[in-house]
Amino acid sequence: MSKERIKISEDLYDIMPSDYQDLVKSATYGKEDRGWKDIGNSKELIEQHSLCAGCPESMAFRYILASLPNPEDTVMVGSTGCTSLVFPMVAVHNIHSLFGNQNAIASGLKRALSVRFPGRTKDVVVLAGDGATVDIGLDMTLQAWFRQEKFTTICFDNELYANTGGQESGLMQKGFVAKMAPVGKLFDKVRLPEIARESGCHYVVQCTVSKPSLIEKVVRNAVMISREIGPTYLQLYTPCILEIGKNSMEGLQEMRDSEKPTERFAYKEYVSEPAKQLLAEMAAKDKEKKAAAKQLASQGA
């Protein structure tokens, strides 16, 4: 059904850009079990990007877009920052308006889509930097959670304002010397995951983007729970290699080093009771489907 909306008139086929033709031919809109393994065998929902070479944000974008359960009916909301360099090349509708207002935009958007398409799934996913989420936009981040708005908030935590050249942010580590923190940051990294839990999020995960399979799982869970129950929050470490003085090849190692059990990006998860129930139901359904498929396969054999 999804491809119906993007198909090309035969007469115009040859004048469409090749990346659009590729989308129609092999993007995974509508594929029920889409995920990170489609990367490489299908057209991704991201074309080129103009992030720094090797920026982990680009990996994060690719894994997230490959994992959205329902991209054909998903609208994303971005903010100003390095992520806004990527969104113009993303093949789901996305909104950039101002810096820091992403959760307010998403609140209005989700409500409008619910009014206009009652009974149909329209997912809303916010993706913004740490400055946008935690500093300038904190009130709107939290208030959307207090109101139990049904969308997913994803924060690309690179622990600084990358796009304006590496200034101090609320998610920066204490003591880090940066622009506007000339003697080192004086207060602790803001504990947004805990705040998210207390603010009413039903699913909160903090992790790095070193493992695509993990990103697939948490993105799927976050979107499904926000669709059915209420707000969800993912805080993903996407180090700004430029500002912490790493080479293009070193992003992955930086994430691996920071996710060790004793480090600040050790995997952290919170799931509310209703969300646990939903995840259990989803798992049971998956199991049933797999069993049915197996039976079908054995019958066929």
Added chain:
Amino acid sequence: MADTHSVIGTKNKKGQTFTDTWAMMNDAPRTPSFYTGSEVIKEALRRASCDVMIAYPITPQSEAAALIGELFAEGYIGDYFRGESEFAVMSQCAGAAFGGARVFTTTAGPGTMRAMENFPMWSGARLPIQMIVTCRGINSPLSIQPDTLEIAYLLNTGMLVWHAETAQDFFDWILKGYMVSEEPDVHLPLALCCDGFFVTHTKDVVNLTPADMCLPPYDPYRSPVPCMDMECPPVRMMRDPFVMKSNYISYATHASWQQEVWAAVERSRKHTIKWLNGLIETENTDAEILIVASGTAVSQGREAIRLLEDEGIRCGLVKVKVLRPWPGEEIREATKNAKHIIVPEFNVTGWLAKEIKATIPNSERVHAGPRVCGGMTMPPEIIVSEIKTLLGIHTVSMASRG
């Protein structure tokens, strides 16, 4: 895709009939009703087929915003909630409009200023949101009194800006406003301003259209930009986002889009003239003395004209209804015979007088006043006395009356 014309004559879930707006506003019977301005806003919204209204308390619009909540509870509005600040509310309105909803909100004074960053974004994103501005003071120390200074800040946002005089204007213009805003060659937000308290908190007879008729719904696909609902292809618009490029193509893109927004403001002119029967209204423009005003200063001007007539002094009137697009031609034409142009205003800087001076030849004819602010009323007598002073006629000063 929805075709708005096909729903005309059918009923919504409240039993109201979707009615051709022109017929509803011009031909349908009207019922005189005695209402406050806030109640009039509610009655207009009842008939507006509004999808989403987002509210935040600030005097003097809180009552109207709460009354619209009642409409939501009754099922007339698709969704309604209180946002956390005006900045957030205006972004929430933007999100709802990006998602294809007909959106309504109200604010005033400090709320307008708090939200300001959103307004050029609204027009740049071509979101036909309607925002009622019930003007009040924005100065320090804190004031809740009527004062129209905030309108000056709205004039360069790329929004359409109208200034209502009466509750009747308000009722009609809320409904007509959507018709102008939502035209595909316009598709811009509208700031529909009035003078707080004077209009919102006073009762007046307003002729209402039938409550069982409502506007046709908004069709988000009659838009110059795609609606963000994934119902049409997610075309990747740019290889490189223009924000980061310091090159000619980037500059040219930003420049031409700003020009296009202002061209759309211009294109609203013909629709506005049709719906409001002109951007200005005039009386006796052959007189040598002319009062040019907007908002409730027009009503005070009318009273002053009556007082002057008693003394045998003839004075004409121009009511400026629309500030964006600016009725330059009309004002030039209407003021061409005037020797003295009096511009009474409810703000300290006299923004209307400045606009007029920049528009007409021999601008020394413009007398920027009387101006009151901070909640002061403008007794017609001060307009009279200012005019007499201009004419060299001695008057007793108002202050000496004790």
